[in-house]
Amino acid sequence: MERQQYAQQCSELFAVGGYAAVRKTARAGIEECGPDPVLLRWLGQAHAAEDEDDHDREAEAAYRQGLALAPDDLGLLVSYWELCLRSDSFDHPHRARRAVTMQEKIEQLAPPGSPERRRVDDAVGWAGRGYWDDVTAGAVRGQVEQEVLAEQSVLVTDALRRAARDGVRPDTGEDLRAAELAAAVELLQGSRNAPLRLLLAHRAGAYVVTFLASFSLNKALVWGGVVRFSLWGWLLWIPLLAAEAKLRQAKRLGQQRVIERMQARHEEARDRTPSAG
Known part of the structure; x- marks a missing residue:
C-alpha cells in the first residue's frame, strides 16, 4: 500500500482511541514503505496518548526520527513540543529546554490562525495554569x-x-x-x-x-x-x-x-x- 493509505488508516484508528492499533499500522507502513515523517508522527502520537513514561520515551524516539527526515514538519514539531511541554521538567530537563527552542521554531513556521498555531496557543494556556486552575x-x-x-x-x-x-x-x-x-x-x-x-x-x-x-x-x-x-x-x-x-x-x-x-x-x-x- 501507499504511505497515504497507511496514514489514513492511522487517522481513522486514532479517532476512535485505538492507539495500539495505530502503532501497529504505523509500524507496518514504515516496514513496507520505509521511514516516513507522517507515519512516524502517528506512531509518536499513539505512544504519547497513553501518557506513560515508557510510551513517552517511544514517542520521543519516533518524533526525533521523523524530524531527522523532515526538520520543518509542523505536525512533528507541534506533537513533539506538546510532549516536551507536559513532561516533568525535573525528571526530563532536556525536554523542557527543547520545548523553548521548538516553540520559537513553530512560531516562525506556523502562520497566525493555522491549526498548528492554535494548538500551540491552547497548550501554552494549559501549561500556564496554577493550582486552583487545575x-x-x-x-x-x-x-x-x-x-x-x-x-x-x-x-x-x-x-x-x-x-x-x-x-x-x-x-x-x-x-x-x-x-x-x-x-x-x-x-x-x-x-x-x-x-x-x-x-x-x-x-x-x-x-x-x-x-x-x-x-x-x-x-x-x-x-x-x-x-x-x-x-x-x-x-x-x-x-x-x-x-x-x-x-x-x-x-x-x-x-x-x-x-x-x-x-x-x-x-x-x-x-x-x-x-x-
Missing part, C-alpha cells in the same frame, strides 16, 4: 463526565426499550456511539440486571434517593449509639455505581469492537493492494 478544570471535567453518563443513561434506556419491543439487534458497523449503545444493551440484558436498568432509567431520582438514604442511615447509626462514626450508609451507593460501571464497560467494549472492525477492513484493503515495495 482544581477548577478537574471539577469541570467531572461535571462533563457526569453529563455524558446522564445522556448515555437516557440513550441506553431508549435502546433497551426498542430491543425489548423489536427484538432486533442492529448492525452498528464502525459507528462508535451506536456500538457503545449496542454493547450496553447486551450487558444489561437479563433479569439479574433489572435493578441496574431501573436505576439507569431514573438516574437523577436514584442519586437523590441514594444520597438521602445513605445520609439518614449514617445519622441513625450514630444517634442510636451503635457507632461513633458511620460509613455504612455509603454501601447504599454500590448498586448505582455498579450501573454506571456497566456503562463504562459498554463504552470500552463498543470501542474495542469498532477498532476490530476497522482493523479487519484495513487488512482486507492491504490484501487487495499490491505492495509499495
